[in-house]
Amino acid sequence: MSLLVKGGTVVGPTGAQPADVLVEGEKIVALFDPAYSQTVQADEVIDAGGKYVIPGGIDAHTHMEMPFGGTSASDTFDTGTRAAAFGGTTTIVDFAIQKTGEVVQDGLDAWHTKADGNCHIDYAFHMILGGVDDESLKAMDSLVTEGITSFKLFMAYPGVFYSDDGQILRAMQRARENGAMIMMHAENGIAIDVLVQQALSRGETDPIYHGITRPEALEAEATSRAISLASVAKDCPLYIVHLSASKALEAVAAARNDGRNVFAETCPQYLYLTLEDQLGAPGFEGAKWVCSTPLRSKHESHARDLWKGLRSNDLAMVSTDHCPFCFKDQKELGRGDFSKIPNGIGGVEHRVDLVYQGVVDGQLSLERWVETIATTPARMFGLYPQKGIVAPGSDADLVIYDPNGTTRISAETHHMNMDYSAYEGVEIQGRVGTVISRGTVIVADGNYHGRKGHGRYLRRGLSSYLV
Numbered sequence: 001m002s003l004l005v006k007g008g009t010v011v012g013p014t015g016a017q018p019a020d021v022l023v024e025g026e027k028i029v030a031l032f033d034p035a036y037s038q039t040v041q042a043d044e045v046i047d048a049g050g051k052y053v054i055p056g057g058i059d060a061h062t063h064m065e066m067p068f069g070g071t072s073a074s075d076t077f078d079t080g081t082r083a084a085a086f087g088g089t090t091t092i093v094d095f096a097i098q099k100t101g102e103v104v105q106d107g108l109d110a111w112h113t114k115a116d117g118n119c120h121i122d123y124a125f126h127m128i129l130g131g132v133d134d135e136s137l138k139a140m141d142s143l144v145t146e147g148i149t150s151f152k153l154f155m156a157y158p159g160v161f162y163s164d165d166g167q168i169l170r171a172m173q174r175a176r177e178n179g180a181m182i183m184m185h186a187e188n189g190i191a192i193d194v195l196v197q198q199a200l201s202r203g204e205t206d207p208i209y210h211g212i213t214r215p216e217a218l219e220a221e222a223t224s225r226a227i228s229l230a231s232v233a234k235d236c237p238l239y240i241v242h243l244s245a246s247k248a249l250e251a252v253a254a255a256r257n258d259g260r261n262v263f264a265e266t267c268p269q270y271l272y273l274t275l276e277d278q279l280g281a282p283g284f285e286g287a288k289w290v291c292s293t294p295l296r297s298k299h300e301s302h303a304r305d306l307w308k309g310l311r312s313n314d315l316a317m318v319s320t321d322h323c324p325f326c327f328k329d330q331k332e333l334g335r336g337d338f339s340k341i342p343n344g345i346g347g348v349e350h351r352v353d354l355v356y357q358g359v360v361d362g363q364l365s366l367e368r369w370v371e372t373i374a375t376t377p378a379r380m381f382g383l384y385p386q387k388g389i390v391a392p393g394s395d396a397d398l399v400i401y402d403p404n405g406t407t408r409i410s411a412e413t414h415h416m417n418m419d420y421s422a423y424e425g426v427e428i429q430g431r432v433g434t435v436i437s438r439g440t441v442i443v444a445d446g447n448y449h450g451r452k453g454h455g456r457y458l459r460r461g462l463s464s465y466l467v
């Protein structure tokens, strides 16, 4: 089966030019100057006139069905990957979890069981280490050979996923040897827990106190400490997840200026949503936006600095940290005590659009849009050039994006299993049109043509950015 995507502008990390894309089976086989493709025959032709043709989005930070905060993230691999497809994402990298006290391989097997046969798009795993000891360190080596080449550790959530500095250092030393990437949730969880208890004892129970008790200084401190530990571990590659604050970004930028192996992502919520307007919404409403790291103050320059960081590459890419909980029943668990509100925001369906709005707003170039949502995630996590680029030999994961369309985000129209939208009413001046996964059209004109089970597990290589 062959497919010709004709008349569009192909956008990649280094440029945008008119080109027709020929797909044979699951792969891109050629790009043609439109002047020369008149004679090309294909079983199916898709008109991309006036539209961008970009590589399928890669969301490198999702939590489908994650047990957390006394409940479980509300999207399954089925609902979450279908929603991702609607939004132009054709690959996710989800976090498999070794619960504290559990054997790493058992945690991984459980994640395979959840995902196997249920995904609409391709998927891979990072591994959360809930405990660093001799056994889990050994398991890191074997997971790397199985295609799981990145491990997340937590400086936050004492008693749940938390690792102390000694454990972190040991995992980093191991990663330096086996080539893996250490991903870090960088917040000083011990100090945060003190602030949380003090706030609750003063009767400060509303959702906004979730943000107030997780100040910028404690994200910046943990980020700097992680960078120092990675340096002691002979410059172990380090990737800071869900970076939200200017001072944390400064620490990453300084390390990068020193030539260090340090990378970071941010998420759409930190580019668009704020402590005051969302987390501080009246009554219990702000619970919808409880996530960690938290939303930051609009009276400071965080969002502006994050966009700048994306332009300068101090922030490598945008992931969603998709971890949805329904307002009714799930976020409700923390009514009267913000520390019991399940942490997380859903957004896997909207990342491609929300970052594109940055192009419309003059924050990013078209090329940088594609780089931050697809090409860099592929390179960062060992999926390139199979994924993340429109080029011969790569998987035919394509999004035909209409810069003249519009998208209005709403819980009434989204496909995620959430009873609200964190971005309710936001208008995007662009629209995902056709979405193709390994040569198969899975979304066209807002209609779904994909199927559960189409998505394949991807064994990843080492990061292309390792030095």
Ligand SMILES: NC(=O)NCCC(=O)O
Pocket (backbone or CB within 6 Å): 063, 185, 242, 290, 291, 292, 293, 321, 323, 343, 344, 345
């Ligand atoms: N980020 C968040 O609030 N929930 C998901 C778990 C994590 O990434 O820390």
Ligand SMILES: [Zn+2]
Pocket (backbone or CB within 6 Å): 185, 241, 242, 292, 293
């Ligand atoms: Zn985290």
Ligand SMILES: [Zn+2]
Pocket (backbone or CB within 6 Å): 061, 063, 321, 322, 323
């Ligand atoms: Zn996360």
